[in-house]
Amino acid sequence: MTGERPGGGRDTVGIWFCPNEGLDEATSALLARNWLDEHEREIAGRFLFERDRRQYLVAHSLVRRVLSLETGIPEADATIWRSSRGRPFLQSPPGGLPGGGRDLDFNLSHAHGFNVVAVARDRRVGIDIERVDRGGERGFEWIVESFAPEERSYLAAIAEGARRDRATLRLWTLKEAYAKARGLGLGLPFDSFAFELDEEQGVLGFRPPAGDSADRWCFAELAPRPQVLVSLCVERGADGSAPRRLEVHDGFPWGRAAPREVSLPAPHRELRPLADALSAIEEHA
DSSP, X not given: OOOOOOSOOTTEEEEEEEEGGGSOHHHHHHHHHHHSOHHHHHHHTTOSSHHHXXXXXXXXXXXXXXXXXXHOOOGGGOOEXXXXXXXXXXXXXXXXXXXXXXXXXXXXXXXXXXXXEEEEESSOEEEEEEEGGGOTTTTTHHHHTTSOHHHHHHHHTSOTTHHHHHHHHHHHHHHHHHHHHHTOGGGSOGGGSEEEEOSSSSEEEEEOOTTOOGGGEEEEEEOSSTTEEEEEEEEOOTTSOOOSEEEEEESOOSSOOOXXXXXXXXXXXXXXXXXXXXXXXXXHO
């Protein structure tokens, strides 16, 4: 099952959002048998609970369908290799990519019945998805403990409840997306970099970890469903340019439905160094 590339190019980042219900159980099992490679099928067979296996099958079938749409490579023929930290990469086809670009980067995230894939050309991309109602009895305090000092101070000033939970998960998904774009995952300490959030949506400021620069990256936040948060981190091009647009697709992409276009937010500013941030927190304590 191949398809024509739905549009975009080097200046476009594609985002595909798909709930598990986007594929029925029989279809996801059929696609897994025909599309997934040996490594993916082996992982799928390890899950103890059927809900977790189903999530995995839908997510990885979505990845292969998206890669086929982007490259013209049949879903089963896409060669995906993985870094030492487990981050997947697509082996570029001979002759380069249709639509331009030397390399295609993609990233997958799935959580609690929802899946999302981001694709970019000639730039790194990371994405993360979470449900706001996933806290349970333990809440989100265990997440907050991993944050940078100024982020913990920001959250402590918000009254307990839905607003603080949402702010916590906004920070968490942004951190996950950035770490995944870097290819470091949880190997990057989450207290080594920080975000300043707009009240409702968007990143106002970013302090990168040592060895990186704040203006190398762009960030965006999406809410594809009520109580679902998606954060995107995408690298600027070699010439420093940001992607011109985001194309957001909803549902499993069997056909060629037109995506929803979303503009990237205004650029963020670079936050003060950690030592200065700590001094400011002490002054207001």
